[in-house]
Amino acid sequence: MNSQWEAVIGLEIHTQLSTKSKIFSGAATAYGAEPNTQACAVDLGLPGVLPVLNKDAVRRAVTFGLAIDAEIAPHSVFARKNYFYPDLPKGYQISQFELPIVGNGHLDIEVDGETKRIGITRAHLEEDAGKSLHEDFHGLTGIDLNRAGTPLLEIVSEPDMRSAKEAVAYMRKLHELVRYLEICDGNMQEGSFRCDANVSVRPKGQKEFGTRAEIKNINSFKFVEKAINHEIERQIDVIEGGGKVVQETRLYDANKDETRSMRSKEEANDYRYFPDPDLLPVLIEDSLKDEVRATLPELPDAKKQRFIDQYALDNESATTLTSSRELADFYETVVKASGGEAKLASNWLTGDVLGALNKAGLEISDCPVNAGRLAGLIKRIADNTISGKTAKQVFDKLWNGSDSADEIIEKEGLVQITDTGAIEAIVDKVITANPVPVEQYRAGKDKALMALVGQIMKETQGKANPGEVNKMLIAKLKN
Amino acid sequence: MxxxxxxxxxxxxxxxxxxxxxxxxxxxxxxxxxxxxxxxxxxxxxxxxxxxxxxxxxxxxxxxxxxxxxxxxxxxxxxxxxxxxxxxxxxxxxxxxxxxxxxxxxxxxxxxxxxxxxxxxxxxxxxxxxxxxxxxxxxxxxxxxxxxxxxxxxxxxxxxxxxxxxxxxxxxxxxxxxxxxxxxxxxxxxxxxxxxxxxxxxxxxxxxxxxxxxxxxxxxxxxxxxxxxxxxxxxxxxxxxxxxxxxxxxxxxxLKIGLPKQFFSAELDSQMAATIQAAIAEYQKLGAEVKEVDMPNLNLAIPAYYVIASAECSSNLSRYDGVRFGYRCKNPADLTDLYTRSRGEAFGAEVKRRILMGTYALSAGYYDAYYLKAQQVRRLISDDFKRALSEVxxxxxxxxxxxxxxxxxxxxxxxxxxxxxxxxxxxxxxxxxxxxxxxxxxxxxxxxxxxxxxxxxxxxxxxxxxxxxxxxxxxxxxxxxxx
CATH class of the missing domain: 3.90.1300.10 (Amidase signature (AS) domain)
Incomplete structure (x- = not known):
């Protein structure tokens, strides 16, 4: 970005709450069912039906509010947002407008080593709409109302972000949080976590915000970054070209990597919000807040700090290991089962294990090497039964089979040679057989030592401890 | 039978x-x-x-x-x-x-x-x-x-x-x-x-x-x-x-019977008034006591009602859009045509009148003057009744x-x-x-x-x-x- 300009970004994130049934009906919310098989009379908006609020959705909203240190409204109100659309069965969406359930909280993000606090204006409950299907209907449009009535928590940030990078960091942090709290499955392909971005630019130093554009429905971290960056550039181009940014809604086209206008402010709907007379105000008592607070899990920031303090981890490893609750739990299980090998466990998890998972496209919950088996491996590294190099071999076998580390080491004869006499005999043999590098080393060429170590490791089939070999070799050569 | x-x-x-x-x-x-x-x-x-x-x-x-x-x-x-x-x-x-x-x-x-x-x-x-x-x-x-x-x-x-x-x-x-x-x-x-x-x-x-x-x-x-x-x-x-x-x-x-004086104003038809008074006299014979009560906000009921009821109906009747059930116009040219003709052809004049009134009352810039005001009036009317019914x-x-x-x-x-x-x-x-x-x-x-x-x-x-x-x-x- 041109350094004269500053971007101002706020995000609205729709998180689908993972309740069993819909927010105002008893129909199931499971994804991927045959069209219109998970829509009951209430979801279809049939004449005479009435909404009944799902208490679990309220509880999840309260959980979120407490986790971001927000105000939980003792009295919040559902309102109708009126507009016509074929996949909006009632002709209005039940949402919250003036009195949302969650107000005024915050989330801390970290970008380039700096911590920044992002304000969260509000979070409100609402129902999702259905889906219009434009393919397979020969020019007509099909309507699938399975998704209609799925509970959403719309989380609205303050315009506190100044770059696409910050926006992505915020979005990732929020994604991590809702999954920690187990209020949302976070599945972005299935639309469980969707983002609208409000973007404007202003000359650096100016206090007033520029005119903003809203980019709708961006469903991946990568696209959020691209879409925002593209939009920032577009707006700067418009202004520098002597034009004015118009307030409008834009759509991001991932294929063309561009945003395009959807509708201007003038074309925007007047939603005619008013309190939904079919629903009573939502009253949240302190007892519910206390009850939810008592069941809150350890939150990512607290967990990360604890990992740093308790396991002496560096910031980066702690960040990685606490990026999901499952990974953090996995880590702690390994540490415990390995008898407290915190450092080794961290190295192995953030390195080989995550690398292998990534390559295989698996989540930690599907890891073929469970925490107990990984701990078995780490124990053998810690007590010098095997070398680090051998350990990688063992890990491959753990990944591809069902044997324990001990069984693999046993079967493959991978136990490190700890018998000093046996190693000494091989060292002596190699010194005798390689007079050239021996002379070179004695003449001051340290590199020559590597050739000798390599020979010794070859002779021991890698089962000698390289550190021990080094020590012994140097002692002998100096004699 | x-x-x-x-x-x-x-x-x-x-x-x-x-x-x-x-x-x-x-x-x-x-x-x-x-x-x-x-x-x-x-x-x-x-x-x-x-x-x-x-x-x-x-x-x-x-x-x-x-x-x-x-x-x-x-x-x-x-x-x-x-x-x-x-x-x-x-x-x-x-x-x-x-x-x-x-x-x-x-x-x-x-x-x-x-x-x-x-x-x-x-x-x-x-x-x-x-x-x-x-x-x-x-x-x-x-x-x-x-x-x-x-x-x-x-x-x-x-x-x-x-x-x-x-x-x-x-x-x-x-x-x-x-x-x-x-x-x-x-x-x-x-x-x-x-x-x-x-x-x-x-x-x-x-x-x-x-x-x-x-x-x-x-x-x-x-x-x-x-x-x-x-x-x-x-x-x-x-x-x-x-x-x-x-x-x-x-x-x-x-039994204490309250007669809101606003119900018995000079505008009430004399025959109607006489008939109602005769019925109340019958209650007195049954042992009831009668007193007049004042409900000053009753005259606001009709305007408040037509704002609130119309506002709610404009939203409640949005589901009749010709998409899923009910009347659908013949050969709609596009989505807007489907909506406007289905609703235009199937709703009667009074329903349309109230949808229009309600849509207007809820519109940006008018909400406070109409819907919110009507809700305030509604509260005043309820209070009138509460006061009266605490006495009778x-x-x-x-x-x-x-x-x-x-x-x-x-x-x-x-x-x-x-x-x-x-x-x-x-x-x-x-x-x-x-x-x-x-x-x-x-x-x-x-x-x-x-x-x-x-x-x-x-x-x-x-x-x-x-x-x-x-x-x-x-x-x-x-x-x-x-x-």
Whole structure:
């Protein structure tokens, strides 16, 4: 970005709450069912039906509010947002407008080593709409109302972000949080976590915000970054070209990597919000807040700090290991089962294990090497039964089979040679057989030592401890 | 058989004087004989006879409730599984609900027999039943006159003895005004007493279903079946339903009756005033005490009502878009055309008028001036009632400014039509229960006495109605040709 300009970004994130049934009906919310098989009379908006609020959705909203240190409204109100659309069965969406359930909280993000606090204006409950299907209907449009009535928590940030990078960091942090709290499955392909971005630019130093554009429905971290960056550039181009940014809604086209206008402010709907007379105000008592607070899990920031303090981890490893609750739990299980090998466990998890998972496209919950088996491996590294190099071999076998580390080491004869006499005999043999590098080393060429170590490791089939070999070799050569 | 009240019919069924099938056939016969009243939109003879057969078996087994085998009819606003539910609109002329309203379920479990679905103003918007897609209903007392509305078919059917008792709904007077104009007993319960699930919404914060019958005694039996908390309706109230019949004969000695002076202003027709005063005098004879009460905000009820009800209806009726059910225009060119023509062709003028008013009242820039202000007025009116009802047990006055008017007389002037509900609307805004009971005649046309009670005082209202009906016979008189 041109350094004269500053971007101002706020995000609205729709998180689908993972309740069993819909927010105002008893129909199931499971994804991927045959069209219109998970829509009951209430979801279809049939004449005479009435909404009944799902208490679990309220509880999840309260959980979120407490986790971001927000105000939980003792009295919040559902309102109708009126507009016509074929996949909006009632002709209005039940949402919250003036009195949302969650107000005024915050989330801390970290970008380039700096911590920044992002304000969260509000979070409100609402129902999702259905889906219009434009393919397979020969020019007509099909309507699938399975998704209609799925509970959403719309989380609205303050315009506190100044770059696409910050926006992505915020979005990732929020994604991590809702999954920690187990209020949302976070599945972005299935639309469980969707983002609208409000973007404007202003000359650096100016206090007033520029005119903003809203980019709708961006469903991946990568696209959020691209879409925002593209939009920032577009707006700067418009202004520098002597034009004015118009307030409008834009759509991001991932294929063309561009945003395009959807509708201007003038074309925007007047939603005619008013309190939904079919629903009573939502009253949240302190007892519910206390009850939810008592069941809150350890939150990512607290967990990360604890990992740093308790396991002496560096910031980066702690960040990685606490990026999901499952990974953090996995880590702690390994540490415990390995008898407290915190450092080794961290190295192995953030390195080989995550690398292998990534390559295989698996989540930690599907890891073929469970925490107990990984701990078995780490124990053998810690007590010098095997070398680090051998350990990688063992890990491959753990990944591809069902044997324990001990069984693999046993079967493959991978136990490190700890018998000093046996190693000494091989060292002596190699010194005798390689007079050239021996002379070179004695003449001051340290590199020559590597050739000798390599020979010794070859002779021991890698089962000698390289550190021990080094020590012994140097002692002998100096004699 | 049509002269018997509900407990006499129940006794007749038990003594085998007649079977439910015979009773049902008898009323089906009367319905077909008096089709010219146009009280029914749908007559469900076949399913009624099946229900009657089942009821006869239940009766024979000896474990049937008080309404078992008794024919009733539903206002066509209550969804009925398998039978058309039109709500008086072309929009739903092809709509068969895949479920029963909670009220309908209650009648089914009681073993009642549903004769059919009753005519009404389209989407319950109207005071004369002239806004029905199925044509106006005639008042049995004067067939060139309206029966009132929106529950016009309900009131006419009971007055003409086409059904012993029926249901109605009341958003601004739609049970009480037609009950008054047709000389029957109609009770609008406290908001939240009867489930609205399956009752097609007009104005959700005002709509309430209730019984329409010949007497308070019959209305009590009906309400007993209709009332109760419903998990499917968040606005229904989780409060135990009392026995509405046990206190019917309680003494009225010392009953405090309040007469809102705004109900008895100089504008009230002198004959109407005299008739209402005569009814109140009857209560004094029964031991009641009368005092005047002041309710200064009552004159704001009509404007507040038309803002709130219209706002809610503009949203409630958005679902009729031609997409999933109901009327769809032919060959829509595009989505906008589908919406505008489907709604334009299927909604009647009054429905369109209220949707437009409501859309306007909720629009950006007007919300505070209209909707919010109307809600504030609503609070003031409720406070007036609370104050008055802290001093007296019930309030009394007229239900309507005049008796039944001629078909066509007020159709060209919506404001005149809206003024029909001048005495009834405030009660809906406050959510209170209120009843109309027959209190005499002017020029051969019935007059209704309005009795308004405190929240959940339905048993008291029925007691007040019943005692009056023990000493008067207005409610037993039948229109000529329907005796």
């Amino acid at each position: 049509h002269k018997k009240n509900l407990s006499e019919l129940a006794a007749g069924l038990r003594s085998k004087e007649f079977s439910s099938v015979e009773l049902t056939q008898f009323f089906l016969g009367r319905i077909s004989q008096h089709q010219d009243l146009n009280a029914f939109i749908t007559v469900s003879a076949e399913s009624a006879l099946q229900q009657a057969q089942a009821a006869d078996q239940l009766l024979a087994a000896g474990n049937a409730g008080p309404l078992a085998g008794i024919p009733i009819a539903q206002k066509d606003i209550f969804c009925t599984l398998g039978a058309k539910t039109s709500c008086g609109s072309k929009m739903l002329d092809n709509f068969i609900a895949p479920y029963n309203a909670t009220v309908v379920e209650h009648f089914n479990s009681a073993g009642a027999v549903m004769l059919g679905k009753l005519n009404m103003d389209e989407f319950a918007m109207g005071s004369s039943n002239e806004n029905s897609f199925y044509g106006p209903v005639r008042n049995p007392w004067a067939t060139d006159c309206v029966p009132g509305g929106s529950s016009g078919g309900s009131a006419a059917a009971v007055a003409a003895r086409l059904a012993p008792a029926v249901t109605g709904t009341d958003t601004g007077g739609s049970i009480r005004q037609p009950a008054a104009l047709c000389g029957i007993t109609g009770l609008k319960p406290t908001y939240g007493r009867v489930s609205r699930y399956g009752m097609i919404a007009y104005a959700s914060s005002l709509d309430q279903g209730g019984p329409m019958a010949r007497s308070a005694e019959d209305a009590a039996l009906l309400l007993q079946t209709m009332a109760g908390f419903d998990l499917k309706d968040s606005t229904s109230v989780d409060q135990a339903v009392p026995d509405y019949s046990t206190g019917l004969n309680d003494s009225l000695q010392g 047990d019930v309030l009394m006055g007229p239900v309507t400014p005049s008796t039944a008017f001629k078909i066509g007389e007020k159709t060209s002037d919506p404001i005149q039509m809206y003024l029909e509900d001048i005495y009834t609307i405030a009660i809906n805004l406050a959510g209170l229960p209120a009843m109309s009971i027959p209190a005499g005649f002017i020029d051969g046309k019935p007059v209704g006495l309005h009795v308004i009670g405190n929240y959940f005082s339905e048993a008291k209202l029925l007691n007040v109605g019943h005692r009056y009906q023990q000493v008067t016979d207005w409610h037993q008189q039948a229109p000529k040709g329907f005796e």
